[in-house]
Amino acid sequence: MSLIVVATIDAQPQHIDAVRAALEAVVPPSNAEADCISYALHLDNKIPTRFIMLEEWTDKAALVAHEATPHFKALVAAVGDKVVKIDVAELSKIA
Template sequence: MPLSVVATITAQPEHRSAVHTALLAVVAPSRAEAGCLHYDLHAARDTPDRFVMIERWQDDATLDRHMATPHFAALGAALDGKVTGVNIDRLDLLS
């Protein structure tokens, strides 16, 4: 069953540009992964420090493989100390 993910990342204001760059860097390799159906980065209009990644994966196993990739690990390192919060919601597609 397809799995949707909404990841909300809030940058520290002084690191907004670095966080944006780090998030952009994972888009292309993530889209190229087997089982990735959708992977898009968004910026919140009302909160310039908040970024939202909207993803769709073939199933839980493909998402778990994504989270074990070198580019995902590099993202974690790049965000370390530069964000005030990261929230990841795994959602079941109902319609």
């Protein structure tokens, strides 16, 4: 069964553009990972500082491998001091 990840990233208002650029940059290499089913960036229509990354991985091991990639580590470094909060939910489909 695949693993769904919903990552909510709240940027500091003065860093919206930098956070968005860093998030956009990680999408292509993440989608190219062998065990990535889907990796898509979204902007919250009601909260302009909030980005939502919707991800689907083949399993937990694939997510762990993703978190060890250079592009993911670069993302973490790029947004670290530019966000208010990051919340990551790992979901299993039940119906």
